Amino acid sequence: AKHEGSxxxxxxxxxxxxxxxxRNTIERDLRVAMARNELKLFYxxxxxxxxxxxxxxxxxxxxRHEERGFISPAQFIPVAERTGLxxxxxxxxxDEACRQNREWQELGLPKIGVAVNVxxxxxxxxxxxxxIASTLIRRGLSPQYLELEVTESMVMQDVDVVIxxxxxxxxLGLGIGIDDFGTGYSSLAYLKRFPVKRLKIDxxxxxxxxxxxxxxxxxxxxxxxxxxxxxxxxxxGVESADQYDMLRDLGCDEVQGYFAGRxxxxxxxxxxxxxxPAG
Ligand code: C2E
Ligand code: CA
Ligand code: CA
Ligand code: CA
Numbered sequence: 430a431k432h433e434g435s436x437x438x439x440x441x442x443x444x445x446x447x448x449x450x451x452r453n454t455i456e457r458d459l460r461v462a463m464a465r466n467e468l469k470l471f472y473x474x475x476x477x478x479x480x481x482x483x484x485x486x487x488x489x490x491x492x493r494h495e496e497r498g499f500i501s502p503a504q505f506i507p508v509a510e511r512t513g514l515x516x517x518x519x520x521x522x523x524d525e526a527c528r529q530n531r532e533w534q535e536l537g538l539p540k541i542g543v544a545v546n547v548x549x550x551x552x553x554x555x556x557x558x559x560x561i562a563s564t565l566i567r568r569g570l571s572p573q574y575l576e577l578e579v580t581e582s583m584v585m586q587d588v589d590v591v592i593x594x595x596x597x598x599x600x601l602g603l604g605i606g607i608d609d610f611g612t613g614y615s616s617l618a619y620l621k622r623f624p625v626k627r628l629k630i631d632x633x634x635x636x637x638x639x640x641x642x643x644x645x646x647x648x649x650x651x652x653x654x655x656x657x658x659x660x661x662x663x664x665x666g667v668e669s670a671d672q673y674d675m676l677r678d679l680g681c682d683e684v685q686g687y688f689a690g691r692x693x694x695x696x697x698x699x700x701x702x703x704x705x706p707a708g
Pocket of ligand 1: 473488489490501502503506522546547548608609665666667668685686687688692
């Protein structure tokens, strides 16, 4: 048993070591990628269920590594958070998303909000509000066309500090969306203290919404709660017509997901937006 135990231990240390190497590799390569402008933003539409119109786009970062191909943000964002690289990364995402949205407006396309994901590290920085304010001015974008997505679990750490930051951001005139709603440790009572514009129902709830059992219960509670507080609801990860219909019946305001449109490069999104129902 002793032998077995130490063997497992060696394997475990080996595994940790490999992960550390992987992390260092990602960090080093990510620095290079940032310097060489190899990161891109893709845009995924948010659709108003009542009108079918595009009301917004979520900016999602894409990194195509020269040797390894696409690396998922789920893999490199956590590394960027641990190493502090997330700070310049978020600045770049904000700048690029605002620049792009302004460009679409200047082309005369329907005006939409662009949503940027911010991390817990960003949210705790006292200069976030200034960074955003100066980005909006530099890019000539009116604040109502920028939205920040923060996750429910981020908001739950340091509630008082975060509420202060969110209030200042809201004061700038931009919208705050709570991402992955329903998965965190949210106390529903806190929700009314947050200056929130949208709740995003997490994909995990959407995926079993149309399974005929009680999959609709949690989405319904979230939608009713949000509406009672005057907050809009967007469902993420909507992949099928059944899910879409069910969400519409439950009174959901907007959807995002492969069913309505995948994340796409800016040029492709521009065509999508051009073809969106007018009004
Ligand atoms: P998220 O904010 O929850 O973004 C939604 C994720 O779901 C995206 O994955 C999107 O491509 C994917 N998705 C959209 N529709 C569907 C669908 O119908 N079905 C399925 N199965 N998936 C769908 P992605 O782009 O790989 O991003 C993963 C996560 O990485 C994001 O989750 C977000 O937390 C983070 N992330 C992405 N871009 C950024 C960024 O610029 N900054 C920061 N801080 N985080 C980012
Ligand atoms: Ca998001
Ligand atoms: Ca999400
Ligand atoms: Ca999610």
